[in-house]
Amino acid sequence: MATIIDISVPLRAGMPVWPDSPGYHLTQFQSMEAGDAWNNSRLDSDVHVGTHIDAPRHFLPKGSTIDALPLEVLIGPAVVVSLPEVEAITRADLERLNLPRGVQRLLFRTRNSRLWTSGETKFRKDFVALTADAAAWIVDRQIRLVGIDYLSIQRFDDSPETHRILLENAVVILEGLNLSRVEPGPYELICLPLNLVGAEGAPARAVLRSQAKPNELENM
16 A cells, blocks of 8 residues: 655744745634634735745746646656755756656755754755756756755755746746655655645645655665
8 A cells, every 4th residue: 555645844833934924824713712603714824835836937927827837747756866965956966866767756855854853943044955057957857846845946045047947947846845754766746736826836735655665766
């Protein structure tokens, strides 16, 4: 039987968010304890908190929005690779992975994942992410989706080039994953964003389903 692993970051008060983000707020405005007939809550949130998907509109003024993303890209075979020691993921790092041809969904487990399990509440600027030359490599290999285990696919102090290279070439960007419980190897990814019409991104619930032995691929 396949094992399902939730790789989403729980949305909760006090979680790390991007420095200029209004954050995540859940407020109960109807309560049965207060005499209301039901419980009801209001959600106020940046669409890029926690586990989320960037649509092209996030960095491209005329790019498509989240409701236009093809769902078939978000569901299917994926490979998780582990790069625990790197400070940035470069083209050279990707070449050394010796990925088999045909990989369409690639998820990076780095030291970032420990930040989600350690209870860290402050945003960390020193997170691991892709350089622009790594983004170009992703495009060259015709990978359709790339995921990272922190809040951005590009480093904090870099220009938006990494995002733009990927989004201009229709590569779906999945950010804010927690891969701390995931062994490197092949899985099935199931990841669906909220269908927010006209939005440049959306929160998502992402899971991996293991259907093969995690160590089946070498050097992941």
